[in-house]
Amino acid sequence: MSARNTDDSGIVVIGLGRFGSRLARSLTHLDQEVLTLDRNPERVQHWSTLLDRVVQADSTEEVALRQLGVADFRRVVVAIGASVEASVLTVLALTELGIPQIWARATSEKHAKILGSVGAHHVIFPEAETGERIAHLIVSKMLDFIEFGDEFAIAKVRVPAALVGRRLRDVSPTDRYGVMVVGAKLPGERFHYAGPDTVLKPESMLVVEGSIDQLQRFATLS
Structure with a gap:
């Protein structure tokens, strides 16, 4: 076979x-x-x-x-x-x-x-x-996730290739993808809560919340 x-x-x-x-x-x-x-x-x-x-x-x-x-x-x-x-x-x-x-x-x-x-x-x-x-x-491309039921989860993902270098205010992840980017962390740096002016750098790990399906789609954007 x-x-x-x-x-x-x-x-x-x-x-x-x-x-x-x-x-x-x-x-x-x-x-x-x-x-x-x-x-x-x-x-x-x-x-x-x-x-x-x-x-x-x-x-x-x-x-x-x-x-x-x-x-x-x-x-x-x-x-x-x-x-x-x-x-x-x-x-x-x-x-x-x-x-x-x-x-x-x-x-x-x-x-x-x-x-x-x-x-x-x-x-x-x-x-x-x-x-x-x-x-x-x-x-999926999620690195880890915690599911809380009722179609809600929090996941750790790498910055999707399609979003590298862009500001959160320009990406509008909640409106476009149904997820909210809670924070970002660069290697060797502390975790920072995300805001509209946060730039999605290629080395960053993001903490994102949404449903499992939404998080999987967001993680695979290219």
């Missing part, structure tokens, strides 16, 4: 335990193309009726991943939780494939350090994060 010509919407989820399966379903609900892998034939059989593309494979084998077209995807999530060795070897195999974004589940701080040292770009702790939250972070 090849993923050739896959665009940025394509995501691979490796490991169909409780977290991996929830994450795969959340990504599917966000209209993402999801390829899921697991070495357990019973799990594969179960989820093949509930998810679009489910394949039995040993994710620690680089050759197997390459044959499945995993190298054509930009984002891969290693959701393996039962075996630290398997998760680390899988991240190593993905690193060899040159995957640009490798998200990996950690079961301890020590495990997290190992994952980072072998090539994981993002380390996640499912016990503290929901599959739905991780799904939103993977598919």
